[in-house]
Amino acid sequence: MFVLELTYTAPVSAVDKELEAHVAWLDQLYAQGVFIASGRKNPRDGGVILAVADDRAAIEEIAASDPFVRAEVCEYRITEFIATKTAPELAPYRQQLP
Template identity: 45%
Template sequence: MYVVLLEYIKPLAEVDYALPEHVDWLNKQYEAGRFLASGRQVPRVGGVIIVRPMPRGRLDALLATDPFAQQKLARYRVVEFEATRTAPELAKVNEAVST
């Protein structure tokens, strides 16, 4: 699994202008079953996305399609981890990794 940390590198006014496109992109990733959770950091300096397991190259290619990346509004830090314990709601994610 991955935790993706977005850091805004442009003013919030520019980020807000691209936000509807970014939300559409997020929605497509949820519909495809790729993302588990996402939201703004507090304070609002960027965002966080929790991503299901996938090859790292695939994730990098996917992040490159984010309007925030394409418009150079954010930089991304990807943290990969192996979930060894999860809440019952996430048990299926953990099972998918081990099969």
């Protein structure tokens, strides 16, 4: 599982110009089962996405396709973790330690 942390690198007004495209991008990845939670940080200086994928390279490719990245209004920090404990609703995403 991966935590994708977005940090805005441009004023929020520039981010807002790309928001519609970003939300469509999010919707597509939710439909594919890649994203399982997302939202804005408070204060609004970026966002967080919880994602699942086979490997880090796939997540890096996905992050690079974000309209926010293409418009150069945010940067990503990607953290991989092993989800050994979850809420019951997230049981399909539980992982075993190697």
